[in-house]
Amino acid sequence: MTRLEGRYRSLLRLLPRWYRDAHGEELVAAFLAGRPGGLADVDGEYGWLGWSATTEVLRLAVRTRLPAPGGGPPRAVAVGEAVRLVALLGLLTFAALGVANTVSYLASTNEQLVSTEANGWIYLFLTSQLAAVAAFAGVLARRRAAARAFAVISTAYGVLHLAVYAPETTQAWLTALAAQVPLWAVVACVFAGFHQAAPRPAARSWLRGAAVGTVAALCWSWPDITQRYPTGWTLRYLFADPTTLPTMAIVLAAAGYLAVVRPRGQDGSAGAWPLALAVAAGLLLPVRLDWAYHLPTAGDTAHIPVSMVATALGQFAAVLVAGAVLAVVASRDYRRLPAADEWQPCG
Numbered sequence: 001m002t003r004l005e006g007r008y009r010s011l012l013r014l015l016p017r018w019y020r021d022a023h024g025e026e027l028v029a030a031f032l033a034g035r036p037g038g039l040a041d042v043d044g045e046y047g048w049l050g051w052s053a054t055t056e057v058l059r060l061a062v063r064t065r066l067p068a069p070g071g072g073p074p075r076a077v078a079v080g081e082a083v084r085l086v087a088l089l090g091l092l093t094f095a096a097l098g099v100a101n102t103v104s105y106l107a108s109t110n111e112q113l114v115s116t117e118a119n120g121w122i123y124l125f126l127t128s129q130l131a132a133v134a135a136f137a138g139v140l141a142r143r144r145a146a147a148r149a150f151a152v153i154s155t156a157y158g159v160l161h162l163a164v165y166a167p168e169t170t171q172a173w174l175t176a177l178a179a180q181v182p183l184w185a186v187v188a189c190v191f192a193g194f195h196q197a198a199p200r201p202a203a204r205s206w207l208r209g210a211a212v213g214t215v216a217a218l219c220w221s222w223p224d225i226t227q228r229y230p231t232g233w234t235l236r237y238l239f240a241d242p243t244t245l246p247t248m249a250i251v252l253a254a255a256g257y258l259a260v261v262r263p264r265g266q267d268g269s270a271g272a273w274p275l276a277l278a279v280a281a282g283l284l285l286p287v288r289l290d291w292a293y294h295l296p297t298a299g300d301t302a303h304i305p306v307s308m309v310a311t312a313l314g315q316f317a318a319v320l321v322a323g324a325v326l327a328v329v330a331s332r333d334y335r336r337l338p339a340a341d342e343w344q345p346c347g
Helices: 002-012 017-033 041-046 051-065 074-107 116-140 145-155 156-164 170-193 203-220 222-226 233-240 244-261 271-297 307-336
Strands: none
Touching: 002 017, 002 051, 017 051, 017 222, 041 222, 041 244, 051 074, 074 116, 074 170, 074 203, 074 244, 074 271, 074 307, 116 145, 116 156, 116 170, 116 203, 145 271, 170 271, 203 222, 244 271, 244 307
C-alpha cells in the first residue's frame, strides 16, 4: 500500500463503518484508478489527495451519517431526520419572527428607529430577518443552493454586530454570543441535513405551521406595532422578551407531543421528533438563563418586581424540564432502533 492510498483510507474513516464495509474497497479502487498518469512512485509516496476527492468524501460522510429514510441504519436515519426537523423548526421560528419584526419596524413611529444614523443597521437587521423567510421557502422548494445562501445571509446582522460592537467584558460577549447560537445552529442543520439525497419536506404542512407561527408572532408584536404596551412591569417584560414566544412554542409542542401524539401512536418519525424538540429546547436554554440572570440588574430601573424575576426563572425551568423529558424519551426510542450491525440494506 502506498502512502497516498493510506491517506485516502484514513480519510474514508469519516464515513460510517457500515458504509465503509460495503463500499470502501470500491471507493479506494475508483480513487486510485482516477489518478492522472497512474500511480507513479512519486505520486504514490508524495501525491496529494486533491480538493475534489476530499470534498467528495466529506459530502458522502454527511449523506451517510444523516441519511434519508431507507438510506441507512434506522438510528442514523433518526438522527438525520432530527437534524432536518431542527432546521425546519428553526427556520419557521425565525421566519415568523422576521415578518413580525419587519411589520413592527414599518409601523413604528419611534424617531430613534427611523433616524439616519441607525438606518444602516436597521436595514441590515431587516434583511437578515427576511433572509430567514427566503431560506425557509428555499428548503420547502428543495432549492438547496438558494436556501443555504439565504441562511448564511440571515446570520449577517448578528456576526457583524458582534464584530463591530465587540462587548468590553467576557460576560457581555458571552451574552451577545448566546443570542446568536440558536440561529447559527439552525443554519448548520440546514447545510448538514438538506443534502442531495435528503427527502423533500411536506410543504403544505410546514406552510400551515408557518402561517400559524406568523399570526402568533404578529399578535405578540402588536404592542410594538401599535406602540401601546400593557400596564405592569411583568406584562411589559413578557412582550419585550424576544424569546418568550419561542419558549411557549417549545413547551406547548413538548406537551402536545407527550400528551397527545405519542400516546395515540401518531408519531411516525421513529424517534426524530422528540430528539429534534429536545435539541430545540437545548438551544433556547442559554438565552433563557441569560435573561433570568441579568434581569435583576437590567437597565437603569432601581426596582425590578419579584414577579418578573419569577417569570424569567419559570420560563427557564419550563424549557429545562421539557427538554430533559424529551431527551429521555428520544434516548429510549433511539436505543430501541436496530444498530448498524443489525441492519441490512434492501437489495
